[in-house]
Amino acid sequence: MGHHDEYQVQHGKILTRPFFVLLALVVIGFGLIAYRFIAGVGAVTGLSDGYPWGIWIAYDVATGTAFACGGYALALMIYIMNRWKYHPLIRSALLTSVFGYCLAGFSVMVDLGRYWNAYSFFLPSRWQPNSIMFEVALCVMTYSTVLIIEFLPAVLYTLEHSRWQWVRDAGQWLHPRLTPSGETLQSGLSAVSRAAGHVQVRLDKVLIFFIVLGITLPSMHQSSLGSMMIIAGDKLHPLWQTGFLPLLFLINCIFIGYATVMFESIISSYGFKRPYETHELSGLAKVVPMVAGLWMAVRFGDLIWRGQIPAILAFDRNSFFFLLEMALIGGGAAMLLWRKNRLSPRMLFVSGAILMLGGGLFRFNVYLIGFNPGEGWSYFPSFAEFMITVGIVALEILGYLVLVKIFPVMPNPKKHFEEEVEEAAGELVGVPIPDAANARVFVGK
Amino acid sequence: MKSTSRRDFLKFMGLTGAACLASAAPLCASTEGAGECETAIAMLYDATMCVGCKACMAACKRVNMDQNNLSYEHLATDGDKLWDAPRDLSGDTRTIIKLYKESDTRFSYVKHSCMHCTKPGCVSACPVKAMTKDPVTGVVAYNKNACIGCRYCQVACPYNIPRFQWSKAIPQIVKCDFCKETNLKAKGKPACGETCPVGAIAFGKRKDLLAEAHRRIADNPGRYVNKVYGEKEVGGANHLYLAAFPFEKLGLPTLKEESPAALSEHIQHTIYKGFIAPVALYGVLCAVALKNKKEQEKLGHGEDN
Numbered sequence: 001m002g003h004h005d006e007y008q009v010q011h012g013k014i015l016t017r018p019f020f021v022l023l024a025l026v027v028i029g030f031g032l033i034a035y036r037f038i039a040g041v042g043a044v045t046g047l048s049d050g051y052p053w054g055i056w057i058a059y060d061v062a063t064g065t066a067f068a069c070g071g072y073a074l075a076l077m078i079y080i081m082n083r084w085k086y087h088p089l090i091r092s093a094l095l096t097s098v099f100g101y102c103l104a105g106f107s108v109m110v111d112l113g114r115y116w117n118a119y120s121f122f123l124p125s126r127w128q129p130n131s132i133m134f135e136v137a138l139c140v141m142t143y144s145t146v147l148i149i150e151f152l153p154a155v156l157y158t159l160e161h162s163r164w165q166w167v168r169d170a171g172q173w174l175h176p177r178l179t180p181s182g183e184t185l186q187s188g189l190s191a192v193s194r195a196a197g198h199v200q201v202r203l204d205k206v207l208i209f210f211i212v213l214g215i216t217l218p219s220m221h222q223s224s225l226g227s228m229m230i231i232a233g234d235k236l237h238p239l240w241q242t243g244f245l246p247l248l249f250l251i252n253c254i255f256i257g258y259a260t261v262m263f264e265s266i267i268s269s270y271g272f273k274r275p276y277e278t279h280e281l282s283g284l285a286k287v288v289p290m291v292a293g294l295w296m297a298v299r300f301g302d303l304i305w306r307g308q309i310p311a312i313l314a315f316d317r318n319s320f321f322f323l324l325e326m327a328l329i330g331g332g333a334a335m336l337l338w339r340k341n342r343l344s345p346r347m348l349f350v351s352g353a354i355l356m357l358g359g360g361l362f363r364f365n366v367y368l369i370g371f372n373p374g375e376g377w378s379y380f381p382s383f384a385e386f387m388i389t390v391g392i393v394a395l396e397i398l399g400y401l402v403l404v405k406i407f408p409v410m411p412n413p414k415k416h417f418e419e420e421v422e423e424a425a426g427e428l429v430g431v432p433i434p435d436a437a438n439a440r441v442f443v444g445k
Numbered sequence: 446m447k448s449t450s451r452r453d454f455l456k457f458m459g460l461t462g463a464a465c466l467a468s469a470a471p472l473c474a475s476t477e478g479a480g481e482c483e484t485a486i487a488m489l490y491d492a493t494m495c496v497g498c499k500a501c502m503a504a505c506k507r508v509n510m511d512q513n514n515l516s517y518e519h520l521a522t523d524g525d526k527l528w529d530a531p532r533d534l535s536g537d538t539r540t541i542i543k544l545y546k547e548s549d550t551r552f553s554y555v556k557h558s559c560m561h562c563t564k565p566g567c568v569s570a571c572p573v574k575a576m577t578k579d580p581v582t583g584v585v586a587y588n589k590n591a592c593i594g595c596r597y598c599q600v601a602c603p604y605n606i607p608r609f610q611w612s613k614a615i616p617q618i619v620k621c622d623f624c625k626e627t628n629l630k631a632k633g634k635p636a637c638g639e640t641c642p643v644g645a646i647a648f649g650k651r652k653d654l655l656a657e658a659h660r661r662i663a664d665n666p667g668r669y670v671n672k673v674y675g676e677k678e679v680g681g682a683n684h685l686y687l688a689a690f691p692f693e694k695l696g697l698p699t700l701k702e703e704s705p706a707a708l709s710e711h712i713q714h715t716i717y718k719g720f721i722a723p724v725a726l727y728g729v730l731c732a733v734a735l736k737n738k739k740e741q742e743k744l745g746h747g748e749d750n
Contacts, residue, residue, distance in 0.1 A: 035661075038613050038614060039612070040610070040611060040612045040613050040616060041609075041611055041616070042611025042612045043611075043612060045611075047609045047611065047724065048537070048611070049534070049536075049605060049607075049609060049611075050605055051598035052599035052600055052609060053596065053600060078735040079730075079733075079737060079738070080734060081742075082737040082740070084737075084741050108595075111595075112593050112594045112595055113592075113594020113595075113596065113609060113610075113617075113618075114589070114592050114593050114594035114615075114616065114617075115589060115591075115593065115594065117573070117590070117592060117594070118592055118593050120573035120593055121572070121573065121593075126573045126574050126591055127572075127574075128571055128572055128573060128574045130569050130710050130713070131569065131570055131571055131572040132570070132709060132713055133570065133572040133595060133597050134454070134572035134573070135713070135717070137572055149661065160595045201506050206733075208734055208735060208738055211730045211734065212730045212734050213727065214725060215730055215734075216723060216726050216727040216730060219726065220723055223488065223716070224713075227709060227712055227713055228597075229600075230705060230708060230709040230712065231566050231569060231570055231600070231601040231705050231706050231709040232600050232601065232705065232706075233566070233603055233679070233700075233701075233705030234603065234698075234700065234701070235600075235603070243712055245710065245715070246712065335718040347682075362557060373605055374569060374605060376604075376696060377605075431553070
């Protein structure tokens, strides 16, 4: 056990320019959130009684948690499909998932009108198991906890091996009377390190059960996120209203999960000037067309079965968004059918982005665009509502940027490339081993 | 995992499964297919009798004002704030009279308020039992003390009846509950029905009112469209309508007889029946993952998380 050098801390300054830009967005968003709690939901949103759910639910929850399915999709690949070569990617995917899910939960708390009653979910006497939302809520809360537990090894490793320089520096900076003596400090810190190591060993033994729980729970709530809109009945356009919504949402989150891993890995390799993980990503990319193809087969099979083909060709608003959704998902997945594209970081990035857009659009269509409560109602997000979502997304990215510089999250290229490249030499003929120089080629500068 | 034997693992899985089954089985007890019970109370609104005086609206707001923290809605032109002038159902208005006008001589009033469905979407949707249907009276009522304000009931209602107090920091969902806590309790009748000067709002047992509605149509076939709205819509409702115009013209949506709530619950119950599927999934995945992990450890890679 314990190849902890599989991952490394991303070295670099934490207080960079992107940090401050994101921080500004976070401050604006949270200012508006404060205003929402004083003046009511209506004061900051474009919501109405006809459109009670807006982008906070359609994006932050329904789409955001799909973007956060990288951890789920990768765990499925590694632990169930037995493809351990993807293991180095899991921590950064997990970190994205932690933020995606926790902040989706946070968005819900902003959206809830009577948030102080949310403790009802912990009172079995108030449970209403017929409610799809009840299942989603409990499942998402549990999964967020499981995600944090899955990420704990990175935190514990840091606690165990930290030299605590920053604590000592802080001690130096404070008035001597406020800080314990050097010896007390030293013994306290080493106690923390020892405790972390102690927990780490025990956690390692049971972690697999949490990991599998982390595969079971998203299978449950991602499908239920689809079931949620069945109850809307005729308010949801027949292009999207179907009893197959749970299955469609489940398959959809898997290919979005892989697309997000591709997108996120390449963007962080580029941003941090690290070598691309093209080898692993191309393996994932090979699976994506199969999953997306399965999704499209279910989608079209269902539409044919329900006789909704004419609705596709109506060329109205709904048919336009349906075709856009299909073009994005079909196009993004089809790109990956070619081996050449799968080995190009640029194409992996583009395809990942397109698939995220298309897969996300499907969810948006179900929750918002295809939703029509009847005549006289309309919805468009207000500026404040939009900025709150931007603030929350900014917090997600900000948290990622900071935490990868504190905890060992990013794959250690020295460690895994040595092994993998030799193993896979056959497959990678003619493709240079990705390195920092490649990053510059990709940028095109 | 080296210290866990296969037997221990199976024991653990069995216990977990049994525990989950035991705790989840009573929760998933089906409530489908019950139909409206004999004792259900209902309201019959006859649009052809309504004179549009809106006394029902005033009575409704007066009686339920405190319970729902309702306010009067004033027009900008009403400087003295003399008139309550809601334009639609809202977070301040539980019932409203609207006018459908075909010409100066052919028009109809229509009263909007909660339909008190037999299989209510709002009750099925609510995750915390804030929306409940009384098993005896069939009244669908709202409990603000449980409500978390998620507004899923609004998404689920085919009639767009539940309204939310958008501009309040401490908001509620507002909808008709047949004055369950107010007039019905005190006087045995909802305020609107008690107030109506022309008897357009009848109140009583659902089966009696349904028979009465069909009798009125049979006695006066020219006066009514041949349909009792609310009899079959999404599985039936306890608010029945008679009118001279097709109901969709009065702003009452044309709906199927099946309830989407019943379909939604059917799918959910099929997947989660007895919580067997999730537990089985977890068990199978655990077995596969453990096997894979062991294989990897033999190869020397190991679980390094």
